[in-house]
Amino acid sequence: MFTPQNLDEIRSLLCKENKVVIVTHYNPDGDAIGSSLGLKHILRNYGVEADVVVPNDFPKFLKWMPEAKKITIADYKRKKAREILQSADVLFILDFNSPQRSGDLMAPWITNSNSIKILIDHHQMPDAFDYVYSDTTQPATCQMIYNFADALGAKEHIDLQAAQCLYCGIMTDTGGFRFRSTSAQTHRVVADLIEKGAEPSMIASSTWDTNTLSRFKLLGLILGRMELAADGQVAILTLTRDELRTYGFEKGDTEGFVNYGLSIQGVKMAAFFMEDLYEDFIKISFRSKDDLDVNQFSRKHFNGGGHINAAGGKYYKTLESTVADFQRIIEDEPSLQASDSD
Ligand code: 5GP
Numbered sequence: 001m002f003t004p005q006n007l008d009e010i011r012s013l014l015c016k017e018n019k020v021v022i023v024t025h026y027n028p029d030g031d032a033i034g035s036s037l038g039l040k041h042i043l044r045n046y047g048v049e050a051d052v053v054v055p056n057d058f059p060k061f062l063k064w065m066p067e068a069k070k071i072t073i074a075d076y077k078r079k080k081a082r083e084i085l086q087s088a089d090v091l092f093i094l095d096f097n098s099p100q101r102s103g104d105l106m107a108p109w110i111t112n113s114n115s116i117k118i119l120i121d122h123h124q125m126p127d128a129f130d131y132v133y134s135d136t137t138q139p140a141t142c143q144m145i146y147n148f149a150d151a152l153g154a155k156e157h158i159d160l161q162a163a164q165c166l167y168c169g170i171m172t173d174t175g176g177f178r179f180r181s182t183s184a185q186t187h188r189v190v191a192d193l194i195e196k197g198a199e200p201s202m203i204a205s206s207t208w209d210t211n212t213l214s215r216f217k218l219l220g221l222i223l224g225r226m227e228l229a230a231d232g233q234v235a236i237l238t239l240t241r242d243e244l245r246t247y248g249f250e251k252g253d254t255e256g257f258v259n260y261g262l263s264i265q266g267v268k269m270a271a272f273f274m275e276d277l278y279e280d281f282i283k284i285s286f287r288s289k290d291d292l293d294v295n296q297f298s299r300k301h302f303n304g305g306g307h308i309n310a311a312g313g314k315y316y317k318t319l320e321s322t323v324a325d326f327q328r329i330i331e332d333e334p335s336l337q338a339s340d341s342d
């Protein structure tokens, strides 16, 4: 958490005279949108209006969140987004660790902004900002927004709308309260959010019971040709641009696919390689179990990063060459040597 002195300074920054703007990472997920909107609702009750700006569009299944439709999407409204960022006196940077994670369009606006920058994030290795609350043991930035409101003495400002947004981000970033970072504190926070009105069944169903036929067809396709490597310890999933087009891919359609690989008995790491729809690179999602650190792995080999058990990366080769390089790299991966299974 911020130091008491930092909290005092932040408190004095949060006033009507200051323009407050909230930004999050490229391809915003449930935690990114949930923390941004959650903080916006809390700040409003605190007496401060904030604008949320995101680099690009986010999945339809997150648009039920209160005021999701008021978010400015820089990809669609460049001028407006740039003006909002230029006018910021205080900039909250949520759920990412470095301006470059907000994409090529928005990163320079953040870097060049004269605003006071406040980072709240749970990714590894945050850049330096004016105020930093970084904690990689937290399962979701939404849980950190709750802690921040608590530390500010503003917990009573978490209203129904804020509670719904924060609940959603915690639910999605913990994979439904099951990832390793899910703690007793997570459940205490979530219990409080439920008491403030967040309805678990409504939120889970609005977010997750949103499958489309095209998504299931895509899933069937990639599960049908999933492969195991490294003595059954690594699952490899692939998807081509042509396949994405054939099935009328929409943002969010492939969310969670990589987890099917990780759910296979004996698998310690799953890697999902997907051709980008427009540009010539491969977007990779890594998931792992226990101490196998895919954040380090992706940083070292695939121009990426993230968390210990969930990371992403980008690779500028064809799909075949990327998978071939990956297979060579995992041969030398110490944590995948000598399987201890019987
Ligand atoms: P996903 O596989 O769901 O896209 O991402 C998993 C995690 O890794 C997320 O926390 C995300 O922020 C992070 N991540 C995904 N892609 C990248 C990347 O290219 N660079 C870095 N540094 N982190 C990434």
Ligand code: MN
Pocket (backbone or CB within 6 Å): 031, 032, 095, 122, 139, 140, 141, 173
């Ligand atoms: Mn997150």
